[in-house]
Amino acid sequence: xxxxxxxxxxxxxxxxxxxxxxxxxxxxxxxxxxxxxxxxxxxxxxxxxxxxxxxxxxxxxxxxxxxxxxxxxxx
Amino acid sequence: xxxxxxxxxxxxxxxxxxxxxxxxxxxxxxxxxxxxxxxxxxxxxxxxxxxxxxxxxxxxxxxxxxxxxxxxxxxxxxxxxxxxxxxxxxxxxxxxxxxxxxxxxxxxxxxxxxxxxxxxxxxxxxxxxxxxxxxxxxxxxxxxxxxxxxxxxxxxxxxxx
Numbered sequence: 001x002x003x004x005x006x007x008x009x010x011x012x013x014x015x016x017x018x019x020x021x022x023x024x025x026x027x028x029x030x031x032x033x034x035x036x037x038x039x040x041x042x043x044x045x046x047x048x049x050x051x052x053x054x055x056x057x058x059x060x061x062x063x064x065x066x067x068x069x070x071x072x073x074x075x
Numbered sequence: 076x077x078x079x080x081x082x083x084x085x086x087x088x089x090x091x092x093x094x095x096x097x098x099x100x101x102x103x104x105x106x107x108x109x110x111x112x113x114x115x116x117x118x119x120x121x122x123x124x125x126x127x128x129x130x131x132x133x134x135x136x137x138x139x140x141x142x143x144x145x146x147x148x149x150x151x152x153x154x155x156x157x158x159x160x161x162x163x164x165x166x167x168x169x170x171x172x173x174x175x176x177x178x179x180x181x182x183x184x185x186x187x188x189x190x191x192x193x194x195x196x197x198x199x200x201x202x203x204x205x206x207x208x209x210x211x212x213x214x215x216x217x218x219x220x221x222x223x224x225x226x227x228x229x230x231x232x233x234x235x236x
Contacts, residue, residue: 021230025223034107043103043191050102051077
């Protein structure tokens, strides 16, 4: 995977200064590299990416339900 | 084509006068928190209610969470008698809001909206500042969780001015 290069402005989110909203978000547990990736996209691209993420989450949930049912049958 | 894209296209195709709010508005502004349903604050004038009804009928909308035996007639009069509605549709969950907590009714949202071109249509999206107000006013855990990232995006935007 290629190494992501950040602009000086984006680095304010990746490595935020103390006391900023970005620092608070990072400490809250937000992965701000995802936010930076989103901010590079157009609004339409952000929606398409959202749909892909939701699809992935739903597929994962279906898999977990299948695994759960399979393990119930096995016991 | 996926659900949220199809929902946004539906709003554009039927020329519904509305402002995108909620989680999809947060996504448009750059949030990474996923959401599945589209929340819109809609104009309640007659011509728009007719368009909303036509759009909802085209995707077989049914009331979400209501027992199946409760009669519900999807027409302009029903929308006029209510304010907020939650629907299941062929293109996913679609919520109509007559009022947004912390912001106000459609006219207030309209005044505080940005414009975004998506999927061939111009859409109005609640401004980031007002979206933060709305999330804070709603105060549910899922709204409060979104705040740190939205405030970061706002700070980032202001730093670029």
